[in-house]
Amino acid sequence: MTIDNNFKSNKKIYILISLIFISTFLVAQNNDYGKVSKEELLQDFNSIDSTASAAYLYKYRKTYFNYVSGVGFSLITDVHERIKIYNKEGFEYATQKIRLYKDGNEIEDLNKLKAKTYNLIDDKIEETSLKKDGKFKNEISENINEESFTMPNIKEGSIIEYKYSITSPFIFNVDEFIFQHDIPVNKIEAFFETPEYFVFRMNVKGFLNVMPKREQFNKSLDYTQRVASGGTTNAGAGQGLGRTTQVRGNVKYVSNVISFDLNNIEPLKEEPFVNELSNYRSGVKYELSYTQFPNSSKEFYSRTWEDVVETIYKNPSFGDELRKTNYFKEDLDVIIKNLTDEQEKINTIFSFVKSKVKWDQSYGKYTRKGVKQAYQKGVGNTAEINLMLTAMLDYANLEANPVLVSTRSNGMPLFPTREGYNYIVSSVRINEGIILLDATSQNSLPGVLPIRALNWEGRMMSKNGKSTIINLYPTNKGSIQTFQNITLSGNGTAVGKIRNVYKGHQAMSFRDEYGKDKQKSYLNQLVNNNDGIEINNFEVKNNNELAKLPIESFDFTAESEIDVVSDKIYFSPLLFLATKENPFKQEKREFPIDFSFPFENISTTIINLPEGYRVESIPEAMAIALPNGMGNFSYAINNVGNVLQLKVSKKINYPVVPAEFYPSLKEYYSKMVGKLNEKVVLTKI
Template sequence: MRVLVLILTLSFTVTTFSQNIKFGKVSKEELEETVNPLDSTANATYLYKYRKSYFEYEQEEGFVLKTDIHERIKIYNQEGFDYATKKISLYKSNGGNEEDISNIKANTYNLVGGKVIDVKLNKSGIFESKDNKYSNEVKFTMPNIKPGCVIEYKYQITSPFWSNVDEFVFQHNIPIKKLEASFSTPEYFNFKVNTKGFLSVVPEVESKRGSIVFNNKTRSGQYTVRTTYSSSEVEFTKQISRYNLENVPALKNEPYVNSINNYRSSIKYELSFTKFPQSTVKYYSTTWEDVVNNAYKSSSFGEELKKTTYFQKDIDALIGSVSDPVKRMGLIFDFIKSQVKWNGYYGYYSGDGVRKAYKDHVGSSGDINLMLTAMLRHAGLNANPVLVSTRTHGIPLFPTREGYNYVVTWVKLPDGSVALLDATDKYSVPNVLPYRALNWQGRIVAKNGGSGLIDLYPKTKSKNSMTMMVKIDEEGTLEGSYRSIKTNHRALSFRNSYNEANKDDYLEKLENKYNGIEISDYEVKNDLDLSKPIQESYKFVKESQVDIIGDKMYFSPLFYLKTSENPFKLEKREFPVDFGYPSITSYRMIINIPEGYKIESVPESAAIGLPDNLGSFQYKVVGNGSTIQVSVASQVNQPIVSPIYYEALKKYFNTFIEKEAEQVVLTKV
């Protein structure tokens, strides 16, 4: 994906970088501020955001990466209270190395009787927990939070993982008044700079001299031991990149974004190579080929694909009498889904090994789908793993080791067709990947370590076809029956929400969704038969769906199912609209009007389309005696819509919302 750059109006300061905002020195003016002067919709604002990342040499440990954080946030209202809770992830490795946090200081400030009153965060309010096997989490919630308060915290992180520098983020969901950041690296480390987002952010770079002091202690003498202390100093050059920004606008989220982080202004420092004194150059991943080769050669990836003994007897018994490749694929796919449960961990490597995951009947996405690939290969099918970045992880714009965080399976069948499989979701079927995996392109890893890109978005439309029979009584109450048929991703989404829920709770939520509709005879067919569409049906009663004024009745022919709000509200959108998959939504309704009334008018039929066949909307209402027939079909033909079509898309939604709001008029005879 091409990186888009839009230069916004920012105030850049190129004076000497310094942390001139002191911790604890919050002003009355900051506390008296009721709205952000440049963004009155903001619930909170970063008054100050400071980060300094740098390398230090520790004689026992070698180089470590340190990061100093200082943030001050103004909270305007209760909606901004979420920013009073801070969560910090600390990485750890299987080898026992882990990041450490220290020097936490945090205060909340309020204006009481014209005086600035601060309340400190107690150590008892800081909680550390094991997030997962790869990270710990430190969490604290600021005390004495009130609308209008200011919170402030600072801390330091020491990391042994100097090859993994956290992204420098320059834009958030709330505005930033002042941002200062710096990254200092010794000459022994060479980093590649990757930039993304819509802000033009250029660092001020300078070189300085630094030094490392080595302290030595030696003992000598046979009978009288003498200790001699000495020190030596090694000088080196360090490069410092500084960022100083003011009045950074908030990055506004909107519906149908795969991950807003893809468009957030940030800089990622990726280690290219190291060159230490008296040592050879050590290169790190710098191309996608390097990333793929490193994965393929890894004992937790490529080697796991070669293991077959742990499943061989089971798979041979499963497919022994089946020769059809498609049926073999289906049997193995269903077998994995029933035998190994996903533990919720992402990753394309195997965690503790596929053999253990198979034995324990639980594993990560890497365990499950590498296992699936190996089984399909054992069955004689052309199968390869596909590296994927999930929607929340973002689009892998640059070749980094962290670019992908997930894996699925690609199968090419003898007839030339291709299937994408993900056995982490027990309701998934071939070419219907879980929504989390629908994110632009994946990278196939072939048996020889080669790679190629593949589109992850489905080509077949997901359907939700609804049929209703409705009767209106003289009080304007609806009574009728509803039936829907759902396919592909619409069926997958329904099965995950319905099958995993308490049925009474599910029905109650459905009734609340439609503002108090009374549902009876609720039935779902094929909820566990993945080879067939979902069929949902029920009877219902819904009051107050008709306006009665004098001797006339007024109502929208879609009643409570009409679209009432345009999801696209931004004046201008710089990033694509991501629907996830192409779809068709259709309604067919027969409405019986009450006795003693006749049809005075119905909305005119309409057909509108998006440019370049991106989508269409068809709307038809026909009155015939005592019945009204309604036919509505809305379809999205492409999962991704370029921002150049945003105005057309926004207008398209407005048009069909207005059309669905048009009313049928009945007159008393």
């Protein structure tokens, strides 16, 4: 006992000394390129997160304006990063991908790239430089190129280091300064330097306490320009031919520098039910507010939402496309000729668009080929399909308007900007309220948007140029109703039948998972997710009839859910359907809990007990609720003769639960999981 305690004590002291050593080393380390030390290479874990597979030892970024005489301003971003790789899981960081934007002849350029891998071999630092065969170029889209590189000679314990510059003609578009990653960051130095002519607004996101330092410096730039010098060269003709002269000059100006010096940044880790993790990643985004050059008035770039809506609506690939009707009039007139009910019109037009035009999997708020070509070819992007849908609904004398959406992967627009929205859905107003529609998804229904579009709020655009914020989350619950009939045997085997009825978003999710060419993978997943049960007579009804609820049914045999010990049998009444663990394990949480949509799962179970056994004990009934009516759980089991009757109800009434209620939600799930896994005890008679 004494030896064991001494060992534990010494181990604690060793870890403490190691952490102190590492912390001291971090302060003293040399961050200049190429100055990697043996101490860095000897690190076998990170003091911020000992489980990390890799870590940024150092991140440097400086973005600034450069003036070239006779050409103008460009935006330069210098990057220098040093990454420690602790194990094989960290090898992914040996490949870096850099996206470069282009618009016509204007293209961002990656230059001055140099990179090295460092390894400690026989107590000596071995350096391996990046070669040409480790560099790659790829065209992602018509507006995005990608340059990537993969570092050579990667091993567990390696350090990679690289630096490069990006020259951009897009001086009004400053890439976000990202401070938080999926791995820890030991140190960040970041600078944003702008001449006084460009005034930017800073928008901070995430939960880090970011305190920028602001400084001003006096600088100057040389310029060259041509000015008219007057004079004539042909007086006899009565005409003066103007001449220009090249004039050189120097302008003094104030340079504004915002800098960040951050240390010991914890990684942003995945948690269950997060909308899009990058939405909460700490960083800073800059938006150009206005420019004011010498002897000129201010030119404002910051927009109101009214400005944004007007600009988007006036774009020929939006407003003009929305007003086109000739390409569908003849077909639509036949389809809606005898329809008078609004809901019937909506359903019919919605189904017609989905059958007529398939989604090409590309996002966009503007059309690419145009609605007419999409209609004729039978394929289009989100804008072409949903602007077409809106135009048809409007043509049918329904109050329809397009809705700007930022998809989950695109984040939330924090300030008025056209780039903040990348998606379009349609809306139609009826007496009961506004219905949202998205015809890009074959399994969606009116009022049931694809999950990708359920991202807080959208902006509904009306013909008068105004816009209105509209909640994208549904109020109607998606539901699963489960019916089970189970027969137990004395040897610990359970056979039974299950029927699941899906509704709303749960129906759409089921159809997406069990879609065309997915049946085999769905069945494999069903078996694997349910403790390897044996499934027979699997059947799905109404899968392709969207007006009806899909019904899934199958027979099963389960052998791992029941324990037979001597003359007793122990089992959880829900068998493999019982939630086995609480998904919420973190002590605290800063992000909202996003369930995507409100839902209810109700299960009714009949359990036929084996002959020769009686019930010794059953779980007690339970009813618990979340604060503010956010959800509730109930569990009730009864023993009637040789049968157990169980009813379980789980409801979450809000699609998003604020982070402040996380402790309550964690406790709620803990109690629910505990109850679902309580055992029934049977005793042999």
